[in-house]
Amino acid sequence: MDPKVLETMLPYFLEKFGNAASRSHVYGWTAEEAVDIAREQVAELIGAHATEIVFTSGATEAINLAIKGAFEHYSEKGNHIITCVTEHRAVLDSCAWVEQNGGNVTYLPVAQNGLIDLEKLERAITKDTILISILYANNETGVLQPVADVSNIAKKHDILFFTDATQAAGKIPVNVNDDGIDMLAMSAHKLYGPKGTGALYVRKKNPKVTVSSQIHGGGHEKNMRSGTLNVPGIVGFGKACELSMQHMDAESRFLKQLRDQLEAEILLISGTHVNGCVEKRLPHISNISFQNVNGDQLLLELGTDVAISRGSACSSVTSKPSHVLSAMDIPDALALSSFRISLGRFTAPADIEFSANFFKEIVAKHRTAMHISTVNI
Ligand code: PLP
Numbered sequence: 001m002d003p004k005v006l007e008t009m010l011p012y013f014l015e016k017f018g019n020a021a022s023r024s025h026v027y028g029w030t031a032e033e034a035v036d037i038a039r040e041q042v043a044e045l046i047g048a049h050a051t052e053i054v055f056t057s058g059a060t061e062a063i064n065l066a067i068k069g070a071f072e073h074y075s076e077k078g079n080h081i082i083t084c085v086t087e088h089r090a091v092l093d094s095c096a097w098v099e100q101n102g103g104n105v106t107y108l109p110v111a112q113n114g115l116i117d118l119e120k121l122e123r124a125i126t127k128d129t130i131l132i133s134i135l136y137a138n139n140e141t142g143v144l145q146p147v148a149d150v151s152n153i154a155k156k157h158d159i160l161f162f163t164d165a166t167q168a169a170g171k172i173p174v175n176v177n178d179d180g181i182d183m184l185a186m187s188a189h190k191l192y193g194p195k196g197t198g199a200l201y202v203r204k205k206n207p208k209v210t211v212s213s214q215i216h217g218g219g220h221e222k223n224m225r226s227g228t229l230n231v232p233g234i235v236g237f238g239k240a241c242e243l244s245m246q247h248m249d250a251e252s253r254f255l256k257q258l259r260d261q262l263e264a265e266i267l268l269i270s271g272t273h274v275n276g277c278v279e280k281r282l283p284h285i286s287n288i289s290f291q292n293v294n295g296d297q298l299l300l301e302l303g304t305d306v307a308i309s310r311g312s313a314c315s316s317v318t319s320k321p322s323h324v325l326s327a328m329d330i331p332d333a334l335a336l337s338s339f340r341i342s343l344g345r346f347t348a349p350a351d352i353e354f355s356a357n358f359f360k361e362i363v364a365k366h367r368t369a370m371h372i373s374t375v376n377i
Contacts, residue, residue, distance in 0.1 A: 009233070044242075081133060129157065259343055
C-alpha cells in the first residue's frame with residue numbers, strides 16, 4: 001500500500017469512527033462526507049459519475065454482483081452470457097453459478113497470444129444474450145482485450161457489457177464512456193490501496209443498468225449492496241485512485257521501461273519465452289516460461305528477495321497448470337514452469353538488476369541439477 005493512502009485512512013479508525021449510514025449525529029455525517037469524497041475519486045479514475053459507484057468488499061464481490069445480479073434482473077430478457085476462458089476465477093465461478101441456475105454461458109477461446117476473436121464473439125450472440133463479460137487486462141499475462149470493439153458489438157446487439165478491470169484500473173487510462181462499458185469491477189489493493197475494498201461501476205444513463213442485490217439487508221449502496229460501509233477502506237481506495245491519476249502517465253512509462261529491461265535480460269537465458277501478446281499488454285506485467293525448470297522447486301527456493309507467482313494468488317500454490325496459459329495452448333509442463341513477474345510503484349532500477357541476476361543464477365542452478373545444458377546463460 002502507498003504510505004500516503006495509509007495516512008489518509010488512519011483517522012477513520014479512531015477519532016472519525018462514525019458509521020456512514022448514521023444520519024442522526026455528526027460522527028455519521030463526517031464518515032458519510034469522507035465516503036462521498038472517495039466515491040468522487042473512484043468515479044473520476046474511470047470517467048464515471050459518483051452515483052454510479054457501488055462499494056463492495058473487493059473485485060470478487062463486484063464481479064459476483066455484476067454477473068449474478070444482471071442474470072437475475074434481466075431474466076425476462078434472456079438467460080445467455082458470453083465470457084472468455086481466460087477470465088479470473090471470480091468470473092468463471094459466477095458463470096458456473098449462472099449455469100447451475102438455468103442460464104447458458106458461452107466461453108470464448110483465445111488465440112495463442114491470449115486475445116479473443118471478435119468474429120467468434122459476434123457469432124456467439126443469440127436472441128437470449130443479456131451480458132458480455134470480457135476482462136480488460138489479464139492478471140497472469142497482462143494481455144489487454146479489445147474492450148472498445150467488444151463494446152461496439154454489444155451495443156449493436158443491445159447487450160450489456162461488463163468488464164473485470166481489476167488489473168487495468170489505475171495502471172492505464174480506463175474510461176467507461178470512451179470504452180462503452182456498462183459495468184466495471186475494480187479493487188483497491190491493485191492500485192496501492194487497502195485489501196478488502198472494491199467497487200462495481202453500474203451505468204446510470206444510456207442505458208440505465210440495474211442489478212439485483214446479492215447481499216440483502218439494510219439497503220445500503222442504493223439497495224445494490226447492503227452492509228455497513230468499510231469507511232477507512234473506502235477512504236483509502238479513494239486516495240489510491242487520486243494518486244493513480246496523478247502518477248499514471250509517468251509511472252506506466254517508467255514501469256514499462258523497467259519491465260522491458262528485465263524481460264530483455266531474462267530472455268538472454270536459453271529456453272525462455274514471453275507469453276501473451278507483447279504489443280497489447282499492461283506495462284508492469286510479464287509472464288515468462290522457463291523450459292526445463294522444475295517450477296515447484298524454483299518457487300520453494302525463492303527466499304525473501306524475489307516474489308513471483310504461477311497463476312493468480314488464489315491458485316498459485318496448486319501444482320495444476322494455469323487455466324490461462326493452457327487456454328493459450330501452452331503445454332502443461334511448460335505452464336508449470338511459467339511465472340508471472342510484476343513490477344510496481346516501489347520497484348527501483350536496482351531491483352531489476354538484482355532480479356535479472358537472480359533468475360540467471362537460479363535457472364542455471366536448476367538446469368545443472370537436472371543435467372541440462374545452460375549454454376548462453
Ligand atoms: N479479477 C482479477 C483480474 C484479479 O486480478 C483479481 C485479484 O487478484 C480479482 C478479480 C479479485 O479481486 P479481489 O481480490 O479484490 O476480490
